[in-house]
Amino acid sequence: xxxxxxxxxALVLDAAMEAGHxxxxxxAEISRVEETMSRICKHYGVESGDxxxxxNGIMTTGGTNVGGSYARVRYIPVMGSRLDRVIAVxxxxxxxxxxxYEDIAKVKQKLEEIKNLPEKKIWKQIVASGMGSGFFCVxxxxxxxxxxxxxxxxxxxYVFVLFVTKPHFNKIVGNIFGGIVAALLCIVFYLIGxxxxxxxxxxxxxxxxxxxxAFTNGIRDIAGGDYISGSVRLLDAALVxxxxxxxxxxxxxxxxxxxxxxxx
Amino acid sequence: xxxxxxxxxxxxxxxxxxxxVPRKYYLNCALIGGAGWFGYEIALRLxxxxxxxxxxxxxxxxxxxxxxxxxxxxPTTVFLIAGIFPxxxxxxxxxxxxxxxxxxxxxxxxSGATALKTIFGIVLGIVFVFEIPYKVFAVARPRKKKEA
Numbered sequence: 001x002x003x004x005x006x007x008x009x010a011l012v013l014d015a016a017m018e019a020g021h022x023x024x025x026x027x028a029e030i031s032r033v034e035e036t037m038s039r040i041c042k043h044y045g046v047e048s049g050d051x052x053x054x055x056n057g058i059m060t061t062g063g064t065n066v067g068g069s070y071a072r073v074r075y076i077p078v079m080g081s082r083l084d085r086v087i088a089v090x091x092x093x094x095x096x097x098x099x100x101y102e103d104i105a106k107v108k109q110k111l112e113e114i115k116n117l118p119e120k121k122i123w124k125q126i127v128a129s130g131m132g133s134g135f136f137c138v139x140x141x142x143x144x145x146x147x148x149x150x151x152x153x154x155x156x157x158y159v160f161v162l163f164v165t166k167p168h169f170n171k172i173v174g175n176i177f178g179g180i181v182a183a184l185l186c187i188v189f190y191l192i193g194x195x196x197x198x199x200x201x202x203x204x205x206x207x208x209x210x211x212x213x214a215f216t217n218g219i220r221d222i223a224g225g226d227y228i229s230g231s232v233r234l235l236d237a238a239l240v241x242x243x244x245x246x247x248x249x250x251x252x253x254x255x256x257x258x259x260x261x262x263x264x
Numbered sequence: 265x266x267x268x269x270x271x272x273x274x275x276x277x278x279x280x281x282x283x284x285v286p287r288k289y290y291l292n293c294a295l296i297g298g299a300g301w302f303g304y305e306i307a308l309r310l311x312x313x314x315x316x317x318x319x320x321x322x323x324x325x326x327x328x329x330x331x332x333x334x335x336x337x338x339p340t341t342v343f344l345i346a347g348i349f350p351x352x353x354x355x356x357x358x359x360x361x362x363x364x365x366x367x368x369x370x371x372x373x374x375s376g377a378t379a380l381k382t383i384f385g386i387v388l389g390i391v392f393v394f395e396i397p398y399k400v401f402a403v404a405r406p407r408k409k410k411e412a
Contacts (some may be wrong), residue, residue: 027283029341082284083345087338094337120284128281132349135275139268139301140355147271179361199362203355207275210352213283216345216390223391241357249361256365 008104012044013062013070015107020051020058021074022089022114027081027213030226033058036093043096044104055221055229078236080166081213088114122162129158129208137204142197149195150204153185158208171236172243178209179247187255202248211240265305272350273298280346289342292332296347300325304351315381318351322389330393335404344390351386353379 016037023033033053037060041049049062056076063069092101092110101107120128133154137147160181165174182205190198215237221230276297277290285293303324307317329343356379363372 027341027345028339032339032341081345083280083339083342084284084286087286087289087342090339091337120281125282128278131278132275132282135271135278136350136354138271139275139350199355199358202358206357207279207349207352207354208282210349210354212279212345212349212352213341215352216341216348219387219390220341220344220394223394245357245361248358249365252362253365 008044009046009048009062009064010068010070011104011108012041012046013049013060013072015104015111016040016049016051017058017060017072017074018108018111019089019093020053020060021076022085022111024053024056024058024076025079026085027083027217028086028089029217029220029224030055030229031221031224032086032090036089039093040096040107043099053229055232078214082117082119083213084117085114088117125162126155126158129161130155132207133157133204135204136207137200140200140203142195142200142204146195146197146200147204149186149189150201153182153189153201153205154208156185157182157205161208172239175209175240175243176247176250179206179244179249180251181247182206182209182244183248183251187251206244206248209240209244211237214240268305269298269302272301276346276349279349280342283345285342285346289336289338292336292343293346296325296328296332296343297350299328300347301350313381314378315385318382318385319389321351322348322386323393326390326393327396330396330401331404334401335406337406348386348390351382353382356382 019040020033020037023036030053034051037051037053038049041047041062046062048064049060052059056078057074058076059073061069061071089111092107092114095101096107101110130151131154134147134151137150142150157178161174161178165178169177183202186195186198186201186205189195190201195201214233218230218233218237221227221233224230273294277294280290280293300321303321304317307320312320325347326344329340329347332343333340356375359375360372360379363369363375
């Protein structure tokens, strides 16, 4: 009987850990991770669970005197953002609270499914990046041609990000190269007369590189009192911002060197 | 101005797709992105500076995001991230790099400072709106059918 209790607790805590892992890895705030984990534990009657969630890891302990004790530390590297997974885990946790999952094994199965949610098709991502660049070029004052050029820059830039940056480079180097490629493409388009307002084209073109999720979550973590995780995320965002600016700057000075001091 | 609001909305959808937001939330994301830009433009016209205008826009879109989150029963993050994108100073990055490279250090400093102001506007907007208790937003909760 005692053994039974111990196993159940471990299963519940494992499931909570898994849910927390998915949330943290795919761009949820720290407070959401903690809340979801304790919600799952509470629903299955595990009162002993304690969690410590950081920007890149979760520590969980639990267990009663009757059963065994449970302790896990999991390192969770920062990854890209897949908000669909965050939404799915959130939905699952709500359904658990409503009592739709009485069997913990089913929760596990569902979490596995969430982990395997298919990514958006690559061509859709590429077109979306172009859309983002093109429309945000309009926001910074670009005309029709500028925006069309920014659209193509966004498309080509994301192809570069998907096939060169993501598999081969770390964040800093990757974003410096990203900035270089974006600036290079803009300059090329500008020189062949496709788009007339270089600054608008550039402002739109770099947008797909901007770390929106890290930035927003960093702010929210700090607002919620999770200073360490929040500052790590903001640092992450700041590094990306600076890397992009360095990339753009490098390309601009190369261009300046070639044309002998004339800067667009 | 209408063209800009529309492109803010459509650009927002593009970025929500990049972050893997499911299709059924696109409309909400677009509306929030457009509303954010609308707030920004109006505030600018009323004579606010960049920082204040971004703050007002962020407050508006963060409020909408929280209502949308309750209404659609899904994390606020989804709408907030998408909605903030139009306000992120992409142009600031470019101009700062441009002035630095061309050795116009004063201009570089001032455009960097403007970008920082924008960022602080966003930060303060989010921080204030998330202090509002959940109860206020509960009115948006979808009505459930009574189960007998």
